[in-house]
Amino acid sequence: MTVAALPGSVRLVNLTLGYDRRPAVHHLDGEIAPGAALAVCGPNGAGKSTLLKALAGLLPPLGGRIDRAGLSAREVAYLPQLIEVDRSFPINVRDFIAMGAMRRIGLFGRLDTTERVRADAALDRVGMAGMEDRPIDTLSGGQMQRALFARLIVQDQRLILLDEPFGAIDESTTEDLLALVAQWRTEGRTVVAVLHELDLARRAFPQTLLLAREPIAWGETHSTLCADNLARARAMSEAYDRQARECLRDEDAAHVH
Numbered sequence: 001m002t003v004a005a006l007p008g009s010v011r012l013v014n015l016t017l018g019y020d021r022r023p024a025v026h027h028l029d030g031e032i033a034p035g036a037a038l039a040v041c042g043p044n045g046a047g048k049s050t051l052l053k054a055l056a057g058l059l060p061p062l063g064g065r066i067d068r069a070g071l072s073a074r075e076v077a078y079l080p081q082l083i084e085v086d087r088s089f090p091i092n093v094r095d096f097i098a099m100g101a102m103r104r105i106g107l108f109g110r111l112d113t114t115e116r117v118r119a120d121a122a123l124d125r126v127g128m129a130g131m132e133d134r135p136i137d138t139l140s141g142g143q144m145q146r147a148l149f150a151r152l153i154v155q156d157q158r159l160i161l162l163d164e165p166f167g168a169i170d171e172s173t174t175e176d177l178l179a180l181v182a183q184w185r186t187e188g189r190t191v192v193a194v195l196h197e198l199d200l201a202r203r204a205f206p207q208t209l210l211l212a213r214e215p216i217a218w219g220e221t222h223s224t225l226c227a228d229n230l231a232r233a234r235a236m237s238e239a240y241d242r243q244a245r246e247c248l249r250d251e252d253a254a255h256v257h
């Protein structure tokens, strides 16, 4: 018997994800409860970003499914890795932040006073008041990440997906943005973040999924990130890399004969 998912939860059912029909994440089962703060950790190439893209609805599953109970794809905000954000676009900070309101005002809609006030309040919240007119290509990495979080505030969604939000930014920015994540939780939003720094997961994310192509563990953060599980994740990831090379060799051989 299938138990109904909680309203606002996200359930992964035997989920397999990949590219060009090659699996990158296998057989993932679990549920992200509404209001949860879930860290996704694991070695390089473990499939963390792939999972986030699928949760954002940008990558259709190769197998299994993602059930979003009562949560439409439009209620999801996704922040890709900073490196993937195009900063060369000629736009100032306020207009960049206000792009978060696009679903409310439409692609070519004008910013009314309410949206302007909302954008400025979001900038203030992330400590960037007074920077409204700066072109985004003049921002430092930390300022850009603050601006991206301000855009998430303006987006105002129930499920927030963050891919390595604290990589390559200074400590005070990390602390300020962690406080914002805590606030989102008190507002009942669900936050899923890919994190490389396990200490940040331990400090600020009560739940963790440890991934190494397959789930190693998913549960309370401190027990999930125990030494045994971390060693298993590393071993699984290395084994996968070896197998992948062997698979590629098999395919090359098949082409020759």
Ligand SMILES: Nc1ncnc2c1ncn2[C@@H]1O[C@H](COP(=O)(O)OP(=O)(O)OP(=O)(O)O)[C@@H](O)[C@H]1O
Residues within 6 Å of the ligand: 019, 024, 042, 043, 044, 045, 046, 047, 048, 049, 050, 051
């Ligand atoms: N667009 C793509 N096309 C083909 N393969 C991809 C693509 N993106 C990722 N992959 C592959 O999928 C696997 C998982 O990658 P993913 O980026 O999800 O891992 P990750 O855990 O986020 O890694 P990292 O911590 O290094 O960012 C890797 O083998 C990667 O090479």
